[in-house]
Amino acid sequence: MDAQSQLETSKLVINLPYFELIITGSRDWVDRRSVHLPLTRLLKRHGRLLIRNGKNRRGADRIVSDWSSHFIDELVLERPYLPDWDTHGNYAGNLRNQDMVDAGAQAVMAWANPCRKNGRWCPPGEHPSHGTADCVKRARKAGIPVFFSPEGMSW
Numbered sequence: 001m002d003a004q005s006q007l008e009t010s011k012l013v014i015n016l017p018y019f020e021l022i023i024t025g026s027r028d029w030v031d032r033r034s035v036h037l038p039l040t041r042l043l044k045r046h047g048r049l050l051i052r053n054g055k056n057r058r059g060a061d062r063i064v065s066d067w068s069s070h071f072i073d074e075l076v077l078e079r080p081y082l083p084d085w086d087t088h089g090n091y092a093g094n095l096r097n098q099d100m101v102d103a104g105a106q107a108v109m110a111w112a113n114p115c116r117k118n119g120r121w122c123p124p125g126e127h128p129s130h131g132t133a134d135c136v137k138r139a140r141k142a143g144i145p146v147f148f149s150p151e152g153m154s155w
């Protein structure tokens with residue numbers, strides 16, 4: 001959608017509330033199409049999207065950011081949630097996830113690859129990347145429905 005048609009669309013939807021969405025996903029997610037398609041569908045259905053995004057520089061967060069940047073804020077408004085690593089260390093990502101959940105959303109979309117860390121905190125067997133799993137767990141605890149990309153893991 002070019003800028004002019006976005007402006008015209010925004011006049012039609014300006015009275016609609018934003019559909020609020022939390023996005024989460026693995027840092028090694030590379031498939032852009034599996035991100036663009038559901039977001040575009042959601043935007044068409046609801047007219048306006050507010051996206052809470054943890055803004056990792058790579059992976060699903062980045063792909064969502066790049067997609068959002070093609071739209072004016074009246075249609076797709078991205079709210080960044082940057083983890084404060086200096087203050088909270090390794091736990092910063094979890095606190096950031098909780099901030100997104102506390103801010104509220106009508107849904108969570110998750111693009112989850114298996115964890116490839118093989119670290120000492122990893123449970124045995126295949127499991128989703130930890131940040132994504134943490135965000136999903138917190139969202140569910142708050143009663144927010146979670147939708148998984150069919151191209152990734154779901155649980």
Ligand SMILES: [Zn+2]
Binds near residue numbers: 118
């Ligand atoms: Zn792991």
